[in-house]
Amino acid sequence: MFGGVSNRTLVGLAVVAAAGGLVVFGPGGxxxxxxxxxxxxxxxxxxxxxxxxxxxxxxxxxxxxxxxxNPGARRQMSVAIQARGSAPAGDSGSYTRMAGPVTVHSGNRCVRATGAIAGSAVETGWVC
Known part of the structure; x- marks a missing residue:
């Protein structure tokens, strides 16, 4: 007990607070x-x-x-990013709105990214 509040209540409040944070700060479209x-x-x-x-x-x-x-139906999406001289990092799956975010340490190096949705793909080329 904490000031008349049970541990179960405190855990429940922590879960609700965490879920609220995901809604506010999570990825979307x-x-x-x-x-x-x-x-x-x-x-x-x-x-x-x-x-x-x-x-x-x-x-x-x-x-x-x-x-x-056009967010909505689940479809295959992917995103990958690479800093020059490093291995690429990516995210791929069946999503409704967005693949990623994917973050890499780039320092002052150039980076490139690729993305695809349902078979249509694009890339940025090297961006310095």
Whole structure:
């Protein structure tokens, strides 16, 4: 007991608070959600038939997301990002809105990203 409140109640409140944080800060669709998902400033956006690949950089890190143009039905989506001289990191799966965010340490190095939704793919090329 903590001041008349049971441990079970405290755990329940912690779960509710954590779930609320996920709703507020978690990834979703649309520009505002993708911007919230990635730290840094947007450096390149590449549109394609089914969505957009967005690349952000800041404070020595780079982040990428692939966002669906029309969120809704589950479909195969992927995003990958690579700092020059390092291995790529990525996210792939069946999503309704967005793949990613995926973040890598880039320092002052150039980065590139690729994204795909339902078979349509795009890449940024090297961005320095």
């Amino acid at each position: 649309g520009s505002a959600d993708a911007a919230a998902a990635c730290a840094g400033r947007p450096v390149k956006t590449v549109g394609f038939s089914t969505g957009e690949l967005r690349l952000y950089k800041g404070n020595g890190y780079a982040c990428a997301v692939t966002a669906a143009k």
